[in-house]
Amino acid sequence: MDEALRKAALEYHRSPRPGKLAIVPTKRMETSRDLALAYSPGVAAPCEAIVADPDASFDLTARANLVAVITNGTAVLGLGNIGALAGKPVMEGKAVLFSKFAGIDSFDIEVNEQDPDKFIEIVASLEPSFGGINLEDIKAPECFRIEQTLRERMNIPVFHDDQHGTAIIVGAAVSNAMIVQGKKIEEVKIVTSGAGAAALSCVRILKALGARPENITMTDREGVVYKGRPNLDETLVDVARETDARTLPEVLPGADIFLGLSAPRVMKEEWLALLGANPLILALANPEPEILPEIVKRARPDAIMCTGRSDFPNQVNNVLCFPFIFRGALDVRATAITEGMKLAAVKAIAELARVEASDVVAAAYGGNAPVFGPDYIIPKPFDPRLILHVAPAVALAAGEEGVARKPVVSLDAYRHELERFVVRSGQLLRPVIEVARKAKPRIVYAEGDDERTLRAVQSVVDDRMARPILLGRTAAIEAKIRALGLRLEPGRDCQILDLEKDEELYQRLLREYQVRVGRRGTPPDAAARHVRKRPTVAASMLLLEGMADAAICGGTGDWWRQFQYALPIIPRRSGSGRVYAMTALILKAGVLFFCDTHVNADPTSEEIAEMTMMAAGTVRHFGLTPKVALLSHSNFGASNSPSAKKMRHALGLIHSYDPDLEVDGEMHADAALVEQIRHQALPDSTLQGVANILIFPNIDAANIGFNLVKATAEGVTVGPILLGQAKPLHIAVPSTTARGIINLSAVAAMEAVLALQHK
CATH class of the missing domain: 3.40.50.10380 (Malic enzyme, N-terminal domain)
Structure with missing residues (x-):
C-alpha cells in the first residue's frame, strides 16, 4: 500500500x-x-x-x-x-x-x-x-x-467464510473452466499450493463436484502433503497422497488445475511449462498472487487465469457468495448451512456467468461488458443478479435438506421479493409487467444499435414483456449484439427495421410524414432527411402507422429536441389539452411522482388540474392509490401570490373533476411528506398519510425538486413518462441507463395493452 x-x-x-x-x-x-x-x-x-x-x-x-x-x-x-x-x-x-x-x-x-x-x-x-x-x-x-x-x-446458520466462501467461488470457476476447456472434472489433475482452511475447503468442494481424490495433490510450505510425512497435522491426514514426490515442481507435470492459496511468487515462470494443455491457474494469494497474470499470459497463453484481485479478470471474491447464502438461509429461517446449500450456491454462481452480463456490471467495469469465456468464468462482484440466482438456490436447497423452518412456497414470488435488493423499481413495475405479458405489445426502439437499448431489449425479451422492434442498420445491430454477448436472435426475439435497405417502408413513412409536417415549415427534402436520419421521427411514424404499439426514443442528444421531433406526429389523446411529463423516483421509503418535470414551463390552473388527473390515472395503473399534494411556497392560503392562487384554483377544479381523489394544497413540500407537519398546519386536511404525487407550480420547481431528491436520496428513476398522447411514446434522457430503458419499456407496454383493450 x-x-x-x-x-x-x-x-x-x-x-x-x-x-x-x-x-x-x-x-x-x-x-x-x-x-x-x-x-x-x-x-x-x-x-x-x-x-x-x-x-x-x-x-x-x-x-x-x-x-x-x-x-x-x-x-x-x-x-x-x-x-x-x-x-x-x-x-x-x-x-x-x-x-x-x-x-x-x-x-x-x-x-x-x-x-x-x-x-x-x-x-x-x-x-x-x-x-x-x-x-x-x-x-x-x-x-x-x-x-x-x-x-x-x-x-x-454458522458459516466460516474464509473456508467456505473461497471454496464456493473456486468451485464455480472450476465448473465453468471445464466447459471452456472441454475437460471433465472427473479426469483432471489438481495441485494446490497451500493446505490451510481455505485450501481444504476447496478440495472438499471439488470432490463433491466430481474430482477424484487420487487426482488431487496438496502442498504447503513443507512440501507435498504425503502419507507418512513427519508431524503431519491431523487435518491433513485424509488428504495425504501415497507418492514419492516431495516438492511442488515434482507434482506439477500434467496438472490441469493449479490452485494457489499460499503466498506471493510461489509459482515460478519456468514451472508453467510443466502444466498440462489449457490449464486453469487460480493464484489467489493477496495482495500479490502466486504468479502474476502477465507472466502466465506470456508463458502459457492457453491458460485460464484467476486471482483474488479486482484489477485482473476472474476475481475470486467471497462477496460473490456469502451475502446471498445468508440471504437465502435467513429467508427460510434455516437452522444450518449444509453442504447441499453450498453446492447449490456453486452451481448458481457458475450458471450466472454463462448468462450475458447486465448493464450495471458493464458500467461498474468501465463500460466493457464481460462475455463468458477464458477472461470471464465467474460473475463480477457488482453483478446485481447474484442475489436473484444464489439466494433462491440456497433457500430451495435448505428446504430439500430439511433445515428450513419456513420453506419457499413459490419460487417466482420469492424471486420477486428479492428484486427489491436488485432494482427498487422491481416491486413498482411488477404489476405493470404482468399486465404487459398478457398481450406482449410491439415496442419500437428508435436507437436500435445503442448498447443500453440492446441490453434493455434482452431483459424485455427475457421477461416476456413485449415484442421489440429495433430501428437502425441491420449489420450494425447484429454486430453489436455479438460484441455484447447477448442472446438476442433477430427474427425470433426481435425485429430489425432498416430504412437504408427497406425502400418501400421508407417511402411509406415519408409520404405520411410529409402530410403531418408539410404545412409546418418542413419542405420535402428536409422531411426526407428527418425520416432517414432522425430515429425519433421514424419511430414515431411507425407508431402512428400502427406498425408498433409503443415507442421508446431518445437517450442521445437533447431531450427537448427529441420531444419536438415527436410532438407533431403523435396526436394528443381525445379531450387532452396538452402533453405533460411525470417522472417517478423510487426511494427506500416509497415512490414519489413529480409533475411536470420536462414539458410545460408555467402551466395554468386548468393545466395543473388536467395533469393531476392524468398523473393519478397512471399511478393507479401501478397498483397504487394516488395521494396528491399541490406544492407551493404558500401553505394553505398563507400567501396571495399569483403562483399560490394558481395552485389554490387548481385544487377546486380537481375536486370538481374527481371528488373522491385524495388531494390537497397549496402546501409546503415537508407538509406533503410528513403528516404530522401537515396536520399542525391544517388539522382537517383531506390528504391522509404521505403524498406520492407532487404537483409543482412550474417546470423549474419540478425539475429542481426532482433532481435534488434524486441526488441526495439515491433514488431509482422511472421516466420521464409522457402523459396526454394518443399513443404511448416516451423519450429517455441522455443519462438513462439500460435499467431506465427497461422501466420505460414496462410503462409503455402497459399503456399499449390498455389502449388495445379499449379498442
Whole structure:
C-alpha cells in the first residue's frame, strides 16, 4: 500500500464520522404512544409471545435479518494475528457488505479471546441475538473445531467464510473452466499450493463436484502433503497422497488445475511449462498472487487465469457468495448451512456467468461488458443478479435438506421479493409487467444499435414483456449484439427495421410524414432527411402507422429536441389539452411522482388540474392509490401570490373533476411528506398519510425538486413518462441507463395493452 492510499484509507474511516456502520431505527419514535409501544409497557407483549413460542422472535424482533460477524483477530487478511481490536475495521467492512449486497443487518463482534474453548462458549451464548453467525479471520487449525462445535451447538446458520466462501467461488470457476476447456472434472489433475482452511475447503468442494481424490495433490510450505510425512497435522491426514514426490515442481507435470492459496511468487515462470494443455491457474494469494497474470499470459497463453484481485479478470471474491447464502438461509429461517446449500450456491454462481452480463456490471467495469469465456468464468462482484440466482438456490436447497423452518412456497414470488435488493423499481413495475405479458405489445426502439437499448431489449425479451422492434442498420445491430454477448436472435426475439435497405417502408413513412409536417415549415427534402436520419421521427411514424404499439426514443442528444421531433406526429389523446411529463423516483421509503418535470414551463390552473388527473390515472395503473399534494411556497392560503392562487384554483377544479381523489394544497413540500407537519398546519386536511404525487407550480420547481431528491436520496428513476398522447411514446434522457430503458419499456407496454383493450 502506497502512502497516498494509506492516508486516503485513514481519512475514509475517520470522516465525516468514525467507522463504517450506524444503527438506524426501523420504527418511528415521535410521540408518547410510540414510546409506550416500543418500550414500557407495550414491549411486554412481544416478550410474553416469545416466552410462549421462541420462534416468534423471528417475527417480533430484528433477529430474522441480523447476522453477527465475529472474529478473535488471529488471522486477519494478510496481516496475521493482529488481535481482535485491530481487526475491527475489517469486520465493519464485512458487515457493510452484508447490508450493501443483500440488505442484511449485521453487527461486528470482536472477541478478545484466543483460547478456542472459551471463544466457543462466548459465541454460542449469543444465539438469542442473531439469525446467523459469520465467523471471520480465525486461524487454522482452530477454526475447524470452532466452526464444527458451534454448528453442532447452535440452531442457527454458522458459516466460516474464509473456508467456505473461497471454496464456493473456486468451485464455480472450476465448473465453468471445464466447459471452456472441454475437460471433465472427473479426469483432471489438481495441485494446490497451500493446505490451510481455505485450501481444504476447496478440495472438499471439488470432490463433491466430481474430482477424484487420487487426482488431487496438496502442498504447503513443507512440501507435498504425503502419507507418512513427519508431524503431519491431523487435518491433513485424509488428504495425504501415497507418492514419492516431495516438492511442488515434482507434482506439477500434467496438472490441469493449479490452485494457489499460499503466498506471493510461489509459482515460478519456468514451472508453467510443466502444466498440462489449457490449464486453469487460480493464484489467489493477496495482495500479490502466486504468479502474476502477465507472466502466465506470456508463458502459457492457453491458460485460464484467476486471482483474488479486482484489477485482473476472474476475481475470486467471497462477496460473490456469502451475502446471498445468508440471504437465502435467513429467508427460510434455516437452522444450518449444509453442504447441499453450498453446492447449490456453486452451481448458481457458475450458471450466472454463462448468462450475458447486465448493464450495471458493464458500467461498474468501465463500460466493457464481460462475455463468458477464458477472461470471464465467474460473475463480477457488482453483478446485481447474484442475489436473484444464489439466494433462491440456497433457500430451495435448505428446504430439500430439511433445515428450513419456513420453506419457499413459490419460487417466482420469492424471486420477486428479492428484486427489491436488485432494482427498487422491481416491486413498482411488477404489476405493470404482468399486465404487459398478457398481450406482449410491439415496442419500437428508435436507437436500435445503442448498447443500453440492446441490453434493455434482452431483459424485455427475457421477461416476456413485449415484442421489440429495433430501428437502425441491420449489420450494425447484429454486430453489436455479438460484441455484447447477448442472446438476442433477430427474427425470433426481435425485429430489425432498416430504412437504408427497406425502400418501400421508407417511402411509406415519408409520404405520411410529409402530410403531418408539410404545412409546418418542413419542405420535402428536409422531411426526407428527418425520416432517414432522425430515429425519433421514424419511430414515431411507425407508431402512428400502427406498425408498433409503443415507442421508446431518445437517450442521445437533447431531450427537448427529441420531444419536438415527436410532438407533431403523435396526436394528443381525445379531450387532452396538452402533453405533460411525470417522472417517478423510487426511494427506500416509497415512490414519489413529480409533475411536470420536462414539458410545460408555467402551466395554468386548468393545466395543473388536467395533469393531476392524468398523473393519478397512471399511478393507479401501478397498483397504487394516488395521494396528491399541490406544492407551493404558500401553505394553505398563507400567501396571495399569483403562483399560490394558481395552485389554490387548481385544487377546486380537481375536486370538481374527481371528488373522491385524495388531494390537497397549496402546501409546503415537508407538509406533503410528513403528516404530522401537515396536520399542525391544517388539522382537517383531506390528504391522509404521505403524498406520492407532487404537483409543482412550474417546470423549474419540478425539475429542481426532482433532481435534488434524486441526488441526495439515491433514488431509482422511472421516466420521464409522457402523459396526454394518443399513443404511448416516451423519450429517455441522455443519462438513462439500460435499467431506465427497461422501466420505460414496462410503462409503455402497459399503456399499449390498455389502449388495445379499449379498442
